Amino acid sequence: MELVRRVVAVALVLSSCTVMAQDIFLYPYKKVTVGTKEVYSVSFSRLSKWMAVETAGSISIRTVEDGKEVKSLPTKPRVMLHDFIDTDKTFIYLDKTGKVFQASTDDFTVSTPVEVDKDIKISCLDPSMQYITWVNGNNEVQIYDLKSGMTAGRVPANAIIKKCQFIGYDRFGQQFAAISDQGDAFAYDPLTQKLLRQLKLQSGEFANSRSIIHSAATNSGGDRFLIGMQEVFIPKGASQKGNMMERRNMIVAYDWVSGQEVKRVPLRYRVDGMALGPGPNHVSYYSEDSRTINLLNLERAVVGSSVAVDEKPTSITLSDDGQFLAVGTSNGVVNLYEVVRNDPPEIKINQPGLTRGYGEQVVSDPKLHVEGSVDGTDKVAKVFVNGEEATFDFVKSFSHDLTLSKGKNKVTVTVQNTQSAVTEKDFYVTYEPKSAAAPAKTGPDKIVGKRLALVIGNAEYGSAAKLKNTRNDAASMAAELKALGFEVMSVLDGTYEQMKNAIYAFGDRAQSVDISIFFYAGHGLEVDGTNYLVPIDANIQSALDVKQKAIPLGGVIKTMEFANDEGLNMIILDACRNNPFPTGKRSSGSGLARVQAPSGTLIAYSTDPGSVASDGDKANGLYTGELVKQLKVSQRIEDVFMNTRNAVEKLSGGNQRPWEEARLKGVFYLR
Numbered sequence: 001m002e003l004v005r006r007v008v009a010v011a012l013v014l015s016s017c018t019v020m021a022q023d024i025f026l027y028p029y030k031k032v033t034v035g036t037k038e039v040y041s042v043s044f045s046r047l048s049k050w051m052a053v054e055t056a057g058s059i060s061i062r063t064v065e066d067g068k069e070v071k072s073l074p075t076k077p078r079v080m081l082h083d084f085i086d087t088d089k090t091f092i093y094l095d096k097t098g099k100v101f102q103a104s105t106d107d108f109t110v111s112t113p114v115e116v117d118k119d120i121k122i123s124c125l126d127p128s129m130q131y132i133t134w135v136n137g138n139n140e141v142q143i144y145d146l147k148s149g150m151t152a153g154r155v156p157a158n159a160i161i162k163k164c165q166f167i168g169y170d171r172f173g174q175q176f177a178a179i180s181d182q183g184d185a186f187a188y189d190p191l192t193q194k195l196l197r198q199l200k201l202q203s204g205e206f207a208n209s210r211s212i213i214h215s216a217a218t219n220s221g222g223d224r225f226l227i228g229m230q231e232v233f234i235p236k237g238a239s240q241k242g243n244m245m246e247r248r249n250m251i252v253a254y255d256w257v258s259g260q261e262v263k264r265v266p267l268r269y270r271v272d273g274m275a276l277g278p279g280p281n282h283v284s285y286y287s288e289d290s291r292t293i294n295l296l297n298l299e300r301a302v303v304g305s306s307v308a309v310d311e312k313p314t315s316i317t318l319s320d321d322g323q324f325l326a327v328g329t330s331n332g333v334v335n336l337y338e339v340v341r342n343d344p345p346e347i348k349i350n351q352p353g354l355t356r357g358y359g360e361q362v363v364s365d366p367k368l369h370v371e372g373s374v375d376g377t378d379k380v381a382k383v384f385v386n387g388e389e390a391t392f393d394f395v396k397s398f399s400h401d402l403t404l405s406k407g408k409n410k411v412t413v414t415v416q417n418t419q420s421a422v423t424e425k426d427f428y429v430t431y432e433p434k435s436a437a438a439p440a441k442t443g444p445d446k447i448v449g450k451r452l453a454l455v456i457g458n459a460e461y462g463s464a465a466k467l468k469n470t471r472n473d474a475a476s477m478a479a480e481l482k483a484l485g486f487e488v489m490s491v492l493d494g495t496y497e498q499m500k501n502a503i504y505a506f507g508d509r510a511q512s513v514d515i516s517i518f519f520y521a522g523h524g525l526e527v528d529g530t531n532y533l534v535p536i537d538a539n540i541q542s543a544l545d546v547k548q549k550a551i552p553l554g555g556v557i558k559t560m561e562f563a564n565d566e567g568l569n570m571i572i573l574d575a576c577r578n579n580p581f582p583t584g585k586r587s588s589g590s591g592l593a594r595v596q597a598p599s600g601t602l603i604a605y606s607t608d609p610g611s612v613a614s615d616g617d618k619a620n621g622l623y624t625g626e627l628v629k630q631l632k633v634s635q636r637i638e639d640v641f642m643n644t645r646n647a648v649e650k651l652s653g654g655n656q657r658p659w660e661e662a663r664l665k666g667v668f669y670l671r
Contacts (some may be wrong), residue, residue, distance in 0.1 A: 025305035026337040032067035039328025044319035047086040071108035085129040166216035172555035209233035228271025278322030286313040347425040367450040384414040404431035452488040454506040455507030471523035473624035496535040507559040524575030540581040574606040586630040
């Protein structure tokens with residue numbers, strides 16, 4: 001649902017709103033025939049413009065919208081990885097012989113390949129899409145830096161890697177796991193290749209049972225990795241002769257941070273392939289024993305949607321934006337499904353023209369004409385206004401005439417769908433005759449929509465100069481956001497562990513909100529084009545230290561996009577103070593790098609790329625001080641940041657120029 005349905009841009013006072021819980025289901029979109037050979041894998045461009053379909057001997061680049069082929073790339077050996085990187089400007093693939101191919105998405109002409117290894121068994125990309133990681137024929141893990149064209153790390157061969165079934169990264173790209181087919185799992189630091197922990201992923205419900213891993217999944221925005229497990233056992237008391245072996249199938253979710261099991265869901269069929277998402281609580285999976293694709297709600301342990309394919313499924317992929325699911329089959333067909341949110345209808349009032357202030361509307365005419373529209377995926381049967389059936393065109397619009405009583409009138413619009421579930425929205429209109437007309441109420445605004453913020457202010461750095469106003473900036477921002485109806489999580493002088501855990505907790509709690517805000521004031525660095533937020537305990541002497549001891553901004557962005565994929569996300573960074581850390585040539589030295597905002601997200605920077613922001617000579621830094629002032633004014637989100645930018649440029653004499661990256665879905669107001 002477009003966020004404009006969630007954050008009301010016209011004035012409504014909501015006293016009650018009865019809605020149905022949101023769910024997610026798969027809706028058939030298109031069947032694309034690529035050929036007659038088995039579909040090995042599918043990858044999507046970030047905004048789902050293209051998809052790349054791998055079959056024996058070729059990769060077919062096709063548009064998602066109509067399924068037409070744009071380019072066919074011959075691939076003689078098997079391809080082990082392919083994806084779109086560099087903000088969809090480049091398509092890459094790694095073949096089994098250890099060659100990396102790159103092609104510009106302008107025309108998909110492939111450049112001369114780079115040989116990085118000899119024999120590839122399994123591979124993946126890190127969340128920043130800068131590093132390819134693979135297991136080679138010698139059972140070593142190799143990490144290759146696409147930007148430098150050099151090997152960045154190597155993990156020596158061991159018994160677990162020899163039987164590796166899956167490798168994947170956590171959301172920050174600061175650890176990766178290698179999982180064997182028997183459930184042995186090693187987690188490593190990709191920068192130092194240091195072993196972080198060793199786990200045994202197994203069921204063990206029965207004596208002498210054996211756990212076999214058939215599939216695994218993670219994604220760049222979550223804090224879990226999932227495995228599709230089958231436990232093979234002989235029931236107690238059964239004869240060991242004959243065909244008495246039994247099997248139990250399940251999906252098990254593990255926490256990246258602790259390595260502990262957090263959820264177990266028993267299933268009828270073995271899970272041969274899965275795709276985690278959309279959001280942290282859904283996973284799509286298939287079994288080779290069934291032609292059914294299931295979308296499982298992990299928290300409720302309920303399959304919310306199932307679709308069938310005509311042939312044996314062989315691959316499954318969710319697009320980066322969570323809008324499409326691709327299921328490849330054994331006969332060369334890709335079944336595309338839209339991932340649809342079953343949102344309750346959203347009611348918009350177009351007439352009377354209500355104010356933005358969420359106060360009471362005052363009219364002088366006792367006859368009130370109500371017009372509005374209904375948005376959403378549900379089929380609407382009837383619309384009522386104060387219990388009287390309204391005129392409804394069965395598409396979107398409704399209208400009704402009311403007679404008002406003198407004084408305050410409550411108007412309730414009720415939408416009933418074809419399953420008799422209802423959604424209600426209230427607003428108030430005060431009728432006063434002309435002779436006694438009263439001015440509209442201009443009291444405190446009433447906040448609509450659930451709001452959550454994480455505010456971090458770092459000042460007391462142990463290995464760098466302390467910052468003067470960052471704690472004050474965080475406190476001022478937290479106070480203003482609370483006044484705007486936000487539930488605020490605060491971290492002052494956060495260590496690495498405190499910041500990381502706060503971001504994880506923020507992501508967990510942001511799953512059910514309409515607006516989420518992340519605010520950071522402190523030191524920020526850019527290394528190799530990646531932005532990092534610096535904890536107070538980070539002793540940074542090199543670029544490697546930054547990657548190990550600071551929080552990558554990309555992890556924060558993916559956390560918010562993943563957890564609150566249907567709401568409004570804002571990231572505010574007053575993190576461009578002068579860089580005191582010796583990061584060498586791999587850093588720009590000061591300021592942060594430009595980052596593309598995901599859909600529904602606004603990223604605001606206190607100064608432009610590569611520049612330094614003022615820490616201020618008053619109680620607040622220059623940027624945050626002006627931003628807090630603008631948040632007190634009822635205006636569009638874009639105007640809040642535009643007016644802040646103009647004020648900062650004027651006060652700094654043009655030396656500090658804030659900027660924003662925004663891909664909002666509508667017009668929004670915080671008050």
